[in-house]
Amino acid sequence: xxxxxxxxxxxxxxxxxxxxxxxxxxxxxxxxxxxxxxxxxxxxxxxxxxxxxxxxxxxxxxxxxxxxxxxxxxxxxxxxxxxxxxxxxxxxxxxxxxxxxxxxxxxxx
Numbered sequence: 001x002x003x004x005x006x007x008x009x010x011x012x013x014x015x016x017x018x019x020x021x022x023x024x025x026x027x028x029x030x031x032x033x034x035x036x037x038x039x040x041x042x043x044x045x046x047x048x049x050x051x052x053x054x055x056x057x058x059x060x061x062x063x064x065x066x067x068x069x070x071x072x073x074x075x076x077x078x079x080x081x082x083x084x085x086x087x088x089x090x091x092x093x094x095x096x097x098x099x100x101x102x103x104x105x106x107x108x109x
Contacts, residue, residue, distance in 0.1 A: 024087060031085060033061075040091040041065050041075075048101050049073065051092065063092075073101060 001007045019032065033054040041049040041063075049067040054077070061077040075081060075094060084093040 029085070031087060035087050036063065036085070036092070038090070039085075039087075042091050042093045043096065043101065048094070067101060075100065 024035075025031065036051050036054055039051045040047050041051060047068065049065040052064045052066040052072065055062045055064060055074075063075045063077050063082065065073045065075055067073055075096060081096055082092055082094055086092070
């Protein structure tokens, strides 16, 4: 890069890197997005879905979960909601707030 204008041309550029898909990052609790896709999503010992994809947002990544009843649910990828990721056993555990995976009953029902 010779100047700022050349550097600005790279804003929002996608960088592709060849990576062994089985390799785990050296950092603790770090994963490549492609390693999360396809993992079972477990809540209180029961499978509630599968990770469909990971979307990047400014505040945090979101896991897009395909539920067992064929809906897509966005789950913030934060430790409070996703306390465990187990790449070797191919699952993540979730502790979502009420209503994230199921419909809440209306008040007065």
